[in-house]
Amino acid sequence: MRSILLLLGVTSLTASATDWPEWRGAGRRGEWTETGIVEKFPASGLKASWRVPIRGGFTGPAVADGKVFVTDFLRGEGQGGTERAVCLDEKSGKLLWTREWPADYAGLARQYAFGPRATPTVDGDRVYVYGAKGHLACLDVKSGAVKWERDFVKEYGTHVPIWGMAGSPLVDGPRLICLAGGQPDAKVVALDKLTGKEIWRALSSEDSEPGYGQPIIFNAGGTRQLIMWHPRAVSSLVPETGKVLWEEPFQIRSGLSIATPVLRDNLLFVTAFYSGPMMLKLDAKRPAASILWRGKSNSEQLTDGLHCLIPTPVFDGKNLYGVCSYGQFRCLDAQTGERLWETQAVTKEKARWATAFLVHNGDRYFINNDRGELIIAKLSPKGYEEISRTHLIAPTSACGGRRELGKVNWVHPAYANRHLITRNDEEIIRVSLEQ
Numbered sequence: 001m002r003s004i005l006l007l008l009g010v011t012s013l014t015a016s017a018t019d020w021p022e023w024r025g026a027g028r029r030g031e032w033t034e035t036g037i038v039e040k041f042p043a044s045g046l047k048a049s050w051r052v053p054i055r056g057g058f059t060g061p062a063v064a065d066g067k068v069f070v071t072d073f074l075r076g077e078g079q080g081g082t083e084r085a086v087c088l089d090e091k092s093g094k095l096l097w098t099r100e101w102p103a104d105y106a107g108l109a110r111q112y113a114f115g116p117r118a119t120p121t122v123d124g125d126r127v128y129v130y131g132a133k134g135h136l137a138c139l140d141v142k143s144g145a146v147k148w149e150r151d152f153v154k155e156y157g158t159h160v161p162i163w164g165m166a167g168s169p170l171v172d173g174p175r176l177i178c179l180a181g182g183q184p185d186a187k188v189v190a191l192d193k194l195t196g197k198e199i200w201r202a203l204s205s206e207d208s209e210p211g212y213g214q215p216i217i218f219n220a221g222g223t224r225q226l227i228m229w230h231p232r233a234v235s236s237l238v239p240e241t242g243k244v245l246w247e248e249p250f251q252i253r254s255g256l257s258i259a260t261p262v263l264r265d266n267l268l269f270v271t272a273f274y275s276g277p278m279m280l281k282l283d284a285k286r287p288a289a290s291i292l293w294r295g296k297s298n299s300e301q302l303t304d305g306l307h308c309l310i311p312t313p314v315f316d317g318k319n320l321y322g323v324c325s326y327g328q329f330r331c332l333d334a335q336t337g338e339r340l341w342e343t344q345a346v347t348k349e350k351a352r353w354a355t356a357f358l359v360h361n362g363d364r365y366f367i368n369n370d371r372g373e374l375i376i377a378k379l380s381p382k383g384y385e386e387i388s389r390t391h392l393i394a395p396t397s398a399c400g401g402r403r404e405l406g407k408v409n410w411v412h413p414a415y416a417n418r419h420l421i422t423r424n425d426e427e428i429i430r431v432s433l434e435q
Helices: 003-007 152-156
Strands: 048-053 062-064 067-075 080-089 095-104 121-123 126-130 135-140 146-151 170-172 175-182 186-192 198-202 216-220 223-230 233-237 244-249 262-264 267-272 276-282 289-294 314-316 319-323 329-333 339-343 356-361 364-369 373-380 383-391 414-416 419-423 427-432
Touching: 062 121, 062 414, 067 126, 067 427, 080 126, 080 135, 095 135, 121 170, 146 152, 152 175, 170 216, 175 198, 175 223, 186 223, 244 289, 262 314, 314 356, 319 356, 319 373, 329 383, 339 383
Parallel strands: none
Antiparallel strands: 048 427, 062 067, 067 080, 080 095, 121 126, 126 135, 135 146, 170 175, 175 186, 186 198, 216 223, 223 233, 233 244, 262 267, 267 276, 276 289, 314 319, 319 329, 329 339, 356 364, 364 373, 373 383, 414 419, 419 427
């Protein structure tokens, strides 16, 4: 088992190890550990075992205990509409329940106002869903009944950023940790996961917007650390209390702290579209960090390292792999930041915000690009080796710029029980990847 698994903090998520109960799977690590998976795709492509109509949204699905959870949005008049949580039977796609609430998308970038952004988080008999305008709800997984709900805009004075609230809530023991962007000093809050009552709040929102990052917990320096990457800094907090352990300033242009921080051994990596990459070295004996290296470019086009927008990069051995600002798939030396190679093969076109999501499985990666394709590839310091590629789902979301296909698919799929589940703005599908 790769060393990163030993460093991940343990939460109380109770779903099966073959489920996908939260953002990037259990532990938020982008690891798919199942065996018996296809080596290559059939020439005829992958056939969906079920297809179910769905409304607009960017949220990937969560899968737990035989159920699939996803959120979507139906536009009404103007910028108003209805957000919805949907629960489907994993094997049949049968609709089990829905839960709706009104949502006003005024203030969001209109060309991207298609629906919620945050992947649901499943914990035992509860699923937590987070809307694009700051509505948080704890729902019963069997019935969809509301156990409790919070509105961060009304209750915490949250100023929702232009691309909406995107941080999926993180379960840690009795706590639900959320990127709330509230006032005062409530950029991050921990709530009692059973009641929704506040346990602690941390970090000022006066000097920056909340950004779009995902809370994540690692073990480092002999300490469990909650890592919050936001537009002002990378902050390490005590998960139980919210106390700040250390901070490393990193001013992010346009609030674009999106890609989830990744850790291997004592190296913690973050990357942003304009501001580029930063590698932190974590102290082995205590909770502390120092900069190992930083990128030198603040340009979206003249990029020296890895300027990710949406996709999270991956550590593999001594190297980093990820998608840069215009779809360049790159390999960096993790110790120095030196670029070892790049290719446009993954995204096919050199276009602003071209995206692909990477999930590790055995000695290869499953990669979903924003053209709706699924790729199997091997990565090494020597280069990119594509094994197989197939069409998966139609891209249906506007992307705010010129693209060959006109639309994109910016959805991180779920890999669960030897299947892949993904969605666009029109349907959610399940395909088998069993050998």
